Amino acid sequence: MRRRSFLIGSAVIAGGLAVGYRAWSQSFERNAVDLVAGEGEHLLAGWIRIGTDDTVTVQIPHVDMGQGIYTALAMMAAEELDADWSTVRAERAPGEKAFANRFLARGWVTQGFDVPRFADRITDMVFTEAARFVNLQITGGSTAVRFTGQAGMRVVAAASRQMLVEAAARRWGVAPRQLTVRDGVVTDPSSGQTARFGTLAEEAARLSVPSNPRLKKRSEWRLVGTSPLRFDIPAKTDGTFGYGIDLQLPDMLHAAVRAAPVHGGRLLGVDTEPAKALPGVERVVPLERAVAVVAASWWQASRALDLLEPEFSADGITISTQADLERAQDEALESTEGETVVTLGNASEAFPSADASRRFDATYRVPYLHHAAMEPINATMQFADGVLTFWGGEQDALGTKARLLELSGLAASKVVVHGLPAGGSFGRRIAPSADYLDHLVPIARAMAPRPVKLILSREEEFTHGAYRPALAAQMTAALDADGMPTAWMQRYLNGPTRNEAFHIPYSIPSQEIASIDFATHVQTGTWRSVAHTQHAFWTESFIDELAHASGRDPLDYRRMLLPEGSRARRVLEIAAERAGWGEALPPGSGRGIALAESYGTWVAEVVEVSLGEDSMPRIHRVVAAVDCGGLVHPDTALQQVEGGIIMGLSAALREKITLEDGAVAQTNFPDYPVLRLPETPKIEVHFLESDGPWGGLGEPGVPPAAPALANALFAATGRRIRRLPIIDALSGEGGRA
Amino acid sequence: MRIDFQINGDDISIEVDPAKPLLWVLREDLGLTGTKYGCGVAACGACTVHLDGEAKRCCVLPAEAVAGRAVTTIEGLAAKGEPHRVQQAWIDARVPQCGYCQSGMIMAAASLLAKTANPTDAEIDAAITNICRCGTYPRVRAAIRALSEAV
Numbered sequence: 001m002r003r004r005s006f007l008i009g010s011a012v013i014a015g016g017l018a019v020g021y022r023a024w025s026q027s028f029e030r031n032a033v034d035l036v037a038g039e040g041e042h043l044l045a046g047w048i049r050i051g052t053d054d055t056v057t058v059q060i061p062h063v064d065m066g067q068g069i070y071t072a073l074a075m076m077a078a079e080e081l082d083a084d085w086s087t088v089r090a091e092r093a094p095g096e097k098a099f100a101n102r103f104l105a106r107g108w109v110t111q112g113f114d115v116p117r118f119a120d121r122i123t124d125m126v127f128t129e130a131a132r133f134v135n136l137q138i139t140g141g142s143t144a145v146r147f148t149g150q151a152g153m154r155v156v157a158a159a160s161r162q163m164l165v166e167a168a169a170r171r172w173g174v175a176p177r178q179l180t181v182r183d184g185v186v187t188d189p190s191s192g193q194t195a196r197f198g199t200l201a202e203e204a205a206r207l208s209v210p211s212n213p214r215l216k217k218r219s220e221w222r223l224v225g226t227s228p229l230r231f232d233i234p235a236k237t238d239g240t241f242g243y244g245i246d247l248q249l250p251d252m253l254h255a256a257v258r259a260a261p262v263h264g265g266r267l268l269g270v271d272t273e274p275a276k277a278l279p280g281v282e283r284v285v286p287l288e289r290a291v292a293v294v295a296a297s298w299w300q301a302s303r304a305l306d307l308l309e310p311e312f313s314a315d316g317i318t319i320s321t322q323a324d325l326e327r328a329q330d331e332a333l334e335s336t337e338g339e340t341v342v343t344l345g346n347a348s349e350a351f352p353s354a355d356a357s358r359r360f361d362a363t364y365r366v367p368y369l370h371h372a373a374m375e376p377i378n379a380t381m382q383f384a385d386g387v388l389t390f391w392g393g394e395q396d397a398l399g400t401k402a403r404l405l406e407l408s409g410l411a412a413s414k415v416v417v418h419g420l421p422a423g424g425s426f427g428r429r430i431a432p433s434a435d436y437l438d439h440l441v442p443i444a445r446a447m448a449p450r451p452v453k454l455i456l457s458r459e460e461e462f463t464h465g466a467y468r469p470a471l472a473a474q475m476t477a478a479l480d481a482d483g484m485p486t487a488w489m490q491r492y493l494n495g496p497t498r499n500e501a502f503h504i505p506y507s508i509p510s511q512e513i514a515s516i517d518f519a520t521h522v523q524t525g526t527w528r529s530v531a532h533t534q535h536a537f538w539t540e541s542f543i544d545e546l547a548h549a550s551g552r553d554p555l556d557y558r559r560m561l562l563p564e565g566s567r568a569r570r571v572l573e574i575a576a577e578r579a580g581w582g583e584a585l586p587p588g589s590g591r592g593i594a595l596a597e598s599y600g601t602w603v604a605e606v607v608e609v610s611l612g613e614d615s616m617p618r619i620h621r622v623v624a625a626v627d628c629g630g631l632v633h634p635d636t637a638l639q640q641v642e643g644g645i646i647m648g649l650s651a652a653l654r655e656k657i658t659l660e661d662g663a664v665a666q667t668n669f670p671d672y673p674v675l676r677l678p679e680t681p682k683i684e685v686h687f688l689e690s691d692g693p694w695g696g697l698g699e700p701g702v703p704p705a706a707p708a709l710a711n712a713l714f715a716a717t718g719r720r721i722r723r724l725p726i727i728d729a730l731s732g733e734g735g736r737a
Numbered sequence: 738m739r740i741d742f743q744i745n746g747d748d749i750s751i752e753v754d755p756a757k758p759l760l761w762v763l764r765e766d767l768g769l770t771g772t773k774y775g776c777g778v779a780a781c782g783a784c785t786v787h788l789d790g791e792a793k794r795c796c797v798l799p800a801e802a803v804a805g806r807a808v809t810t811i812e813g814l815a816a817k818g819e820p821h822r823v824q825q826a827w828i829d830a831r832v833p834q835c836g837y838c839q840s841g842m843i844m845a846a847a848s849l850l851a852k853t854a855n856p857t858d859a860e861i862d863a864a865i866t867n868i869c870r871c872g873t874y875p876r877v878r879a880a881i882r883a884l885s886e887a888v
């Protein structure tokens with residue numbers, strides 16, 4: 001069974017982690033104890049601390065961006081520990097190497113994937129001693145539960161439990177085997193003696209850590225699979241939950257920044273006088289690619305910044321307008337360049353023999369997308385006594401540290417990173433695309449030793465994002481006499497993000513898929529579900545086109561191309577059944593379906609749509625079926641999928657970043673409309689438990705939403721959407737479809 | 738300029754630039770960081786407070802405009818340590834994800850429910866135009882519905 005072998009495979013590492021950090025060196029372990037264990041607390045095994053007052057504190061090596069992972073990971077630990085849930089707390093592990101998240105790296109490795117591009121920088125930097133087991137502390141790729149939780153937290157907790165039992169057994173002179181554990185109490189049923197975890201912690205901490213602890217079977221779980229109130233929810237209803245933007249430090253200054261409108265441009269010059277005249281302004285700091293104003297308050301800094309008229313260069317500009325962008329995309333698609341990533345059968349030969357009426361072509365296009373997390377980008381930094389201290393809601397604490405080492409030139413021991421919760425991020429706040437760090441280092445250095453908090457105005461945040469790249473794909477298929485595809489050819493443009501999303505789920509005998517690198521000067525990054533967003537759109541739109549071309553029902557057509565009993569087919573069938581696929585809808589309405597796998601999770605979505613009187617889409621209902629293996633906290637899982645669907649629909653319907661003179665044209669929410677409550681459809685999510693390996697949940701809800709909506713619009717109106725956003729395609733704006 | 742107003746039930750008098758938006762007065766001068774900056778142009782609702790009981794986006798509300806008026810922020814919504822019923826409904830419906838938009842959402846919902854005990858879907862749509870990028874909208878609606886049904 002895969003789960004077992006996965007754990008055996010990681011047990012060696014788990015043993016290393018469980019003994020503290022001896023896999024690396026004794027000093028890391030001491031360092032870790034110093035860092036996190038307070039008076040009367042004992043660091044039992046890696047990420048878990050048990051206090052003499054019975055509190056169990058779990059160190060989480062991820063940042064909380066709203067996905068509820070603190071609660072979910074603590075539950076996985078509490079489950080294996082048999083702890084009393086009311087005594088369990090979770091806190092952020094420091095951004096230190098001792099807390100490097102090796103299980104994350106291992107997750108990627110065991111899946112056969114390399115470390116994703118956004119982590120490359122880390123492997124390049126100081127943390128390269130074990131190239132495959134890079135030290136990661138990343139939140140992204142829907143990794144927390146399936147890697148940190150499954151391979152790390154559970155093993156560490158099981159080891160801790162075994163040590164507590166061992167400590168009790170020694171104290172009572174009995175065999176560990178005869179003891180039971182429940183709700184944080186070890187009991188000897190033969191004598192009736194009991195001991196709470198807190199009273200055993202000190203003795204347990206002196207024992208050596210078992211290298212291969214026994215994990216509970218699924219049937220033994222009591223806590224995992226239930227939905228206790230998330231730790232963070234009460235504080236998120238009364239204004240007390242602290243985000244990076246709320247950080248207050250003694251003597252702190254505030255910075256506002258304006259960077260070159262054309263990404264990569266340089267500051268040529270700026271008259272700093274107008275800003276200096278304003279109250280509160282401490283300094284104007286010219287930077288390589290930006291100008292900053294530092295003031296006593298952010299409002300003063302940003303108002304003073306508005307008075308400046310910096311001059312920027314536009315060197316490095318590759319395209320100026322949307323028309324340029326499309327021309328460049330077409331050229332790349334039509335070039336002979338590209339790397340073949342899938343070859344099955346002989347696709348090119350399948351074509352000449354096919355009669356022209358059985359050959360189908362389509363080109364799909366997707367725009368740049370902005371993350372637009374509700375908390376504007378911000379970060380705080382202080383240079384004092386030769387040490388750089390950083391506070392921020394970055395998704396990868398260690399990558400951030402690596403980047404700060406590079407930018408500051410300081411030694412690793414002189415850079416301290418404190419992770420703070422983020423008000424959303426969706427892939428934005430990851431070191432390689434964190435250009436704001438480039439600005440902040442020289443600003444903070446100029447103002448040393450006072451701490452400086454940099455907040456990007458919403459306008460700056462919009463125009464200097466790390467966008468989902470604008471890409472396109474050319475699809476060609478040959479159908480047999482029954483209308484079933486015999487060959488599938490695809491050339492797609494690939495952004496700089498590593499891409500594992502190009503595989504199609506359908507059994508088509510001949511396939512040839514080629515990837516063409518495509519980049520412009522516009523900064524791109526990882527956007528919730530990364531390359532799956534665009535690949536799901538064109539794969540699932542095209543298969544839908546083929547179904548209609550052959551006169552078949554889009555659901556049946558897909559089913560015929562999926563192996564019976566497969567996870568893919570199961571989610572597709574369940575979503576269709578729950579959505580009432582095939583049942584009559586009011587005139588003018590239509591249903592569309594789409595399927596996608598991402599991060600180990602299969603999701604099918606059925607969307608119901610009609611056109612309103614203004615000829616704009618009204619989305620009435622979305623039904624999703626999700627197979628992510630197992631669920632830790634079903635309610636959080638549901639939140640994640642609901643949120644993913646809403647973000648996917650929002651992007652599909654209206655979102656686009658466009659260029660004017662090479663600069664981003666959208667500056668704030670009024671010109672980047674996102675979905676709001678009135679337009680949000682009814683959403684029903686059905687989780688299917690399976691024995692498959694656990695998949696992620698933060699991202700997989702997104703990819704099927706756009707194609708399911710586009711397919712539904714076709715069913716409702718007969719209009720095929722080949723470019724996003726949909727409102728452009730419907731209004732004929734944004735170039736030819 | 739000296740401005741006198743009421744904040745969460747207390748009278749205060751502060752020396753502040755009259756053009757400074759209330760949002761930044763709350764966050765920077767009064768340390769009330771529960772009210773959030775989201776857009777600065779009255780487009781997202783993250784900065785929603787109550788001004789004399791009415792929901793108001795305070796990122797575009799100059800400090801001078803609140804002179805003599807009563808401001809309630811998320812920190813002042815609960816009476817005597819007990820969560821306000823809207824806050825409790827938010828906990829019960831497990832609304833927040835990242836939570837950043839939720840102060841504004843809750844303030845908007847509390848104002849709606851104070852005026853309309855049993856709002857229709859159309860009334861909810863009209864009153865809750867705040868942006869939540871995490872997509873908590875279905876639960877926001879459910880929480881408001883639960884409160885209206887409780888009436």
Ligand code: FES
Pocket residue numbers: 773774775776777778779780781782783784785794795796797
């Ligand atoms: S910050 Fe005031 S409405 Fe967005």
Ligand code: FES
Pocket residue numbers: 066374423424833834835836837838839868869870871872873
């Ligand atoms: S909960 Fe994250 S923006 Fe609303």
